[in-house]
Amino acid sequence: MTDLDPVVLSRIQFGLTALYHFLFVPLTLGLSFILAIMESVYVMSGRPIWRDMTKFWGKLFGINFAMGVATGITMEFQFGTNWAYYSHYVGDIFGVPLAIEGLMAFFLESTLVGLFFFGWNRMSKVQHVAVTWLVAIASNLSALWILIANGWMQNPVGAHFNFQTLRMEVTSMAAVIFNPVAQAKFVHTVSAGYVVGAVFVLAISSYYLIRNRHVAFAKRSFAVAASFGLASALSVVVLGDESGYLTTAHQKMKLAAIEAEWQTEPAPASFTVFGIPDTQQQTTHDAIRVPWMLGLIATRSLDTPVEGIDDLVLHAELRIRDGIEAYKALAALHVNPNDADARALLNQHADNLGYALLLRAQGVDPLKATYPDIERAARSTIPPVGLMFWSFRVMVGLGFLFIFLFAFAFYVSAKQSFDKHRRFLTFAALCLPLPWIAAELGWVVAEVGRQPWVIEGVLPTGLGVSSVSGGDVLGSLIGFILFYSTLAVVDVYLMIRYAKLGPEAVLGGQTAYEPAARKGAE
Amino acid sequence: MSIPLDYETLRIIWWLLLATLIAGFAIMDGFDLGVAAQLLLVARTENERRVVINSIGPVWEGNQVWFILGGGAVFAAFPLLYATAFSGFYAAMFLVLLTFIVRPVGFDFRSKVNDPRWRQIWDVALSVAGAVAALLFGVAVGNLFLGVPFHFTDEMRLVYEGGLIGLLRPFALLCGIGSVAMLLMHGAGWLLLKTDGMVAVRARRVLMVSAAALVALFALGGLWLISSVDGFVITSVVDPSAPSNPLLKEVVQQHGAWLLTFSQHHWAILAPVLGFAGPLLALLLAWRHRGAWCLLASAVGILGIIFTAGLTLYPFMLPSDTDPSASLTIWDASSSQMTLFIMLVAVIIFLPIILAYTSWVFSIMRGKVTAAYIEENKHSLY
Numbered sequence: 001m002t003d004l005d006p007v008v009l010s011r012i013q014f015g016l017t018a019l020y021h022f023l024f025v026p027l028t029l030g031l032s033f034i035l036a037i038m039e040s041v042y043v044m045s046g047r048p049i050w051r052d053m054t055k056f057w058g059k060l061f062g063i064n065f066a067m068g069v070a071t072g073i074t075m076e077f078q079f080g081t082n083w084a085y086y087s088h089y090v091g092d093i094f095g096v097p098l099a100i101e102g103l104m105a106f107f108l109e110s111t112l113v114g115l116f117f118f119g120w121n122r123m124s125k126v127q128h129v130a131v132t133w134l135v136a137i138a139s140n141l142s143a144l145w146i147l148i149a150n151g152w153m154q155n156p157v158g159a160h161f162n163f164q165t166l167r168m169e170v171t172s173m174a175a176v177i178f179n180p181v182a183q184a185k186f187v188h189t190v191s192a193g194y195v196v197g198a199v200f201v202l203a204i205s206s207y208y209l210i211r212n213r214h215v216a217f218a219k220r221s222f223a224v225a226a227s228f229g230l231a232s233a234l235s236v237v238v239l240g241d242e243s244g245y246l247t248t249a250h251q252k253m254k255l256a257a258i259e260a261e262w263q264t265e266p267a268p269a270s271f272t273v274f275g276i277p278d279t280q281q282q283t284t285h286d287a288i289r290v291p292w293m294l295g296l297i298a299t300r301s302l303d304t305p306v307e308g309i310d311d312l313v314l315h316a317e318l319r320i321r322d323g324i325e326a327y328k329a330l331a332a333l334h335v336n337p338n339d340a341d342a343r344a345l346l347n348q349h350a351d352n353l354g355y356a357l358l359l360r361a362q363g364v365d366p367l368k369a370t371y372p373d374i375e376r377a378a379r380s381t382i383p384p385v386g387l388m389f390w391s392f393r394v395m396v397g398l399g400f401l402f403i404f405l406f407a408f409a410f411y412v413s414a415k416q417s418f419d420k421h422r423r424f425l426t427f428a429a430l431c432l433p434l435p436w437i438a439a440e441l442g443w444v445v446a447e448v449g450r451q452p453w454v455i456e457g458v459l460p461t462g463l464g465v466s467s468v469s470g471g472d473v474l475g476s477l478i479g480f481i482l483f484y485s486t487l488a489v490v491d492v493y494l495m496i497r498y499a500k501l502g503p504e505a506v507l508g509g510q511t512a513y514e515p516a517a518r519k520g521a522e
Numbered sequence: 523m524s525i526p527l528d529y530e531t532l533r534i535i536w537w538l539l540l541a542t543l544i545a546g547f548a549i550m551d552g553f554d555l556g557v558a559a560q561l562l563l564v565a566r567t568e569n570e571r572r573v574v575i576n577s578i579g580p581v582w583e584g585n586q587v588w589f590i591l592g593g594g595a596v597f598a599a600f601p602l603l604y605a606t607a608f609s610g611f612y613a614a615m616f617l618v619l620l621t622f623i624v625r626p627v628g629f630d631f632r633s634k635v636n637d638p639r640w641r642q643i644w645d646v647a648l649s650v651a652g653a654v655a656a657l658l659f660g661v662a663v664g665n666l667f668l669g670v671p672f673h674f675t676d677e678m679r680l681v682y683e684g685g686l687i688g689l690l691r692p693f694a695l696l697c698g699i700g701s702v703a704m705l706l707m708h709g710a711g712w713l714l715l716k717t718d719g720m721v722a723v724r725a726r727r728v729l730m731v732s733a734a735a736l737v738a739l740f741a742l743g744g745l746w747l748i749s750s751v752d753g754f755v756i757t758s759v760v761d762p763s764a765p766s767n768p769l770l771k772e773v774v775q776q777h778g779a780w781l782l783t784f785s786q787h788h789w790a791i792l793a794p795v796l797g798f799a800g801p802l803l804a805l806l807l808a809w810r811h812r813g814a815w816c817l818l819a820s821a822v823g824i825l826g827i828i829f830t831a832g833l834t835l836y837p838f839m840l841p842s843d844t845d846p847s848a849s850l851t852i853w854d855a856s857s858s859q860m861t862l863f864i865m866l867v868a869v870i871i872f873l874p875i876i877l878a879y880t881s882w883v884f885s886i887m888r889g890k891v892t893a894a895y896i897e898e899n900k901h902s903l904y
Contacts, residue, residue: 055902062630063630063631063634065630066626066627066629066630066631067626067627069583069586069626070622070623070624070625070626070627071623072590073589073590073619073622073623074619074623076590076593076594077593077608077615077619079597079604080593080597080604080605080607080608080609080615081608081609081612081615081616082609084605084606084608084609084680085605085679085680087597087601087604087605087608088601088602088605088678088680091597091598091601091602091604091605091857092601092857092858092861093861094597095594095597095598095599095601095604095857095861096598096861096864096865096868098594098597098598099591099594099595099597099598099599099865099868100865100868100872101594102587102590102591102594102595103591103594103868103869103872103873103876104868104872106587106590106591107584107587107591107872107876108876108879110583110584110586110587111581111583111584111587111876111879111880111883112584112879112883113583113584114579114580114581114582114583114584114883114887115580115883115886115887117579117580117902118579118580118887118902118903119580119886119887120902122886122887123886162765162858164765164767165678165765165766165767165858166677166678166767167601167678169857169858169860169861170858170860170861170864171860173860173861173864334676466605466609466612466680467609467679467680467681467682468609468612468682472612472613472685475613475616476612476613476616479616479620483620483623487623487627490627490631491627494631494634494635497634497635498634506901507901507902508900508901508902
């Protein structure tokens with residue numbers, strides 16, 4: 001059991017549990033707004049079919065919500081269990097948005113969600129719809145604070161290193177909250193969630209329409225999903241572009257890896273549409289390139305170059321050398337905390353202290369690092385290029401596909417020409433899994449692209465881990481896999497069962513529109 | 523930005539807030555953990571099971587956030603405690619997480635399939651999860667008095683030398699059983715308020731037995747602590763406004779040191795007094811068939827017991843028995859002064875709002891959950 005590496009195992013565990021949690025979160029974000037829209041139509045029009053739509057989609061929302069809450073608990077505590085040094089090193093900043101998320105958003109969402117399900121006959125219509133809106137808004141506020149925390153990992157602003165406590169401490173909470181990276185990520189991520197919710201409703205409604213079941217119900221749900229989805233699919237691409245633009249400024253290596261840009265090209269750089277990145281030879285085979293395009297997207301100019309991986313590695317090397325000075329100063333301060341020269345030296349080089357820690361992550365003492373050690377550490381700043389390149393392209397491709405999907409669905413719904421477009425309905429139903437694939441790949445691009453850093457430029461991932469044994473982590477990892485797999489089976493089973501049963505059966509034959517539908521009034 | 527409160531005051535306020543959040547968790551989520559734990563005891567038929575589950579159905583989700591908020595608040599206000607406690611108690615924490623993962627899906631999925639075996643599986647899972655969570659929380663608190671085996675390296679990397687089995691020491695187990703009794707009492711108090719018929723009859727019995735057990739265990743735990751658990755005491759000079767670094771002080775283990783707070787501040791004795799009075803009063807009320815008030819008495823008892831534990835440990839949060847000087851105290855495990863202040867502002871703004879809408883939800887869902895109500899709303903309830 002000695003060669004079980006807790007770093008590798010903890011990363012696998014974090015990655016799997018985060019990706020799993022992120023299956024449920026986007027649907028909650030999107031579906032909660034769709035429920036609020038449906039219920040608002042009910043309150044304004046007074047037509048009971050809209051109440052039944054809210055209740056039926058609400059049932060599916062409930063199944064998903066339970067999974068989201070269950071898997072979210074793991075995330076809140078996993079920083080402590082598996083990433084103890086990380087928690088100590090940045091808790092002064094990172095803990096704040098997490099705690100405020102609980103205070104401001106998750107508390108509201110979870111307290112009111114009980115009323116959404118159980119309060120139908122205990123409140124006025126207006127009170128109930130207000131509760132539904134608050135659940136939707138709170139779930140989105142939740143995402144805001146989580147992405148402020150995550151944005152800080154990508155672009156750690158408003159903090160400095162304190163040698164007396166040996167950790168990062170906050171200097172400006174406003175900078176952390178209004179971090180441009182966090183804001184761009186928030187709007188991109190929540191709109192991706194709206195797309196997930198809209199595709200979910202659209203696909204299941206299409207399935208009903210193909211089968212000629214619950215037609216009145218499905219047409220209305222289809223219309224809501226199409227319009228909400230179209231707006232969201234457009235935003236997700238536009239806001240994703242903004243997020244990409246900021247990546248250019250703050251995470252150059254991530255951008256270079258996404259684009260497999262091995263060498264800096266003269267501006268404006270071309271965009272590689274297709275190719276096979278080869279990490280060994282640092283080149284991309286069979287590349288198809290569109291001239292100028294990357295330069296335009298990434299820098300929004302014609303004369304700013306996009307730095308390639310080779311130049312960025314050289315840049316990292318310089319920062320490691322500079323960081324070693326900070327590390328030396330820190331060692332001197334450990335011996336004598338009042339050493340004024342060492343303090344000045346540390347202040348001067350503190351921005352690059354994290355780069356010296358890259359050597360530590362490689363098992364090298366920064367005070368004894370040789371040239372090959374530094375070179376190796378600098379090369380370790382390259383994330384897995386092939387994975388980044390393809391994840392990004394599939395995500396973006398799907399993003400454009402959703403625009404087409406919703407635009408056409410909007411057309412079909414506006415014309416009420418469902419019968420003429422049965423093949424499109426089949427296509428729409430088959431699109432069901434796609435937004436999840438796009439969302440998960442988005443997570444991969446954002447978080448794998450951050451490697452080898454857990455906090456960009458501040459703390460390498462390998463150093464953030466707890467001093468737990470590999471055996472312990474393996475045990476919990478196996479436990480999570482077994483437990484989560486079982487829950488996944490149960491969740492999918494219930495979702496399919498309830499979607500197939502349809503609204504009449506699920507609401508216990510109490511739907512208002514059922515008699516009308518039977519008479520063929522639709 | 524200049525911070526209007528000094529570091530020492532902020533640290534004391536945050537110690538108080540942390541104790542309050544833990545008490546909030548034990549009182550709010552405590553009753554639905556306790557209700558789940560006694561599900562199989564108080565409810566025999568399918569309808570009774572649904573009465574019990576639906577009595578907490580609309581509120582358990584919000585209650586559970588006290589646990590999550592507690593985690594978040596420790597992370598933000600005492601990051602070193604968050605890091606040490608959760609990585610040190612790794613396997614125990616994993617079990618706690620499992621019990622908290624089972625609950626949301628258990629409540630939501632249980633009644634969605636009309637098959638007795640399916641429902642039985644979820645009922646057992648919910649019940650075990652409630653009891654195990656209660657037990658583990660108590661065991662964890664018990665270990666705080668004994669100290670747990672950890673130290674720090676020079677760069678403040680935590681090294682923990684124990685495992686799950688090491689936590690199961692007799693005194694800690696006693697605390698664990700006490701915690702189960704406490705939450706069973708509290709859950710039964712909730713059921714007496716929210717249900718009628720056979721469920722309420724059985725809950726009354728559960729309450730009387732668990733309240734009596736709690737009084738006995740609380741007394742026994744106290745005597746054990748006084749007689750044979752050595753406390754921790756800081757022997758070097760403490761600067762309550764110094765930067766948070768646990769490597770700069772000296773601590774020794776000393777017989778009787780856990781009683782220092784009570785001998786120095788006589789008002790502190792109020793906490794254990796409430797800890798005894800709460801469950802005794804709950805017992806009396808149940809005996810005299812005044813069930814509706816039991817929950818309140820039980821909540822007072824929980825508040826007293828949790829503050830007794832906190833005051834006994836003060837100013838320690840997590841003592842180390844292998845390297846006492848590495849112990850975490852409120853003076854050296856906290857966030858920076860600015861973070862504590864920002865978080866305090868956030869709490870002052872949001873906690874009253876949370877209490878307001880939580881009360882609103884409870885008042886809307888007031889009234890008993892009856893067998894007839896379950897029958898009428900078969901499809902919309904848990």
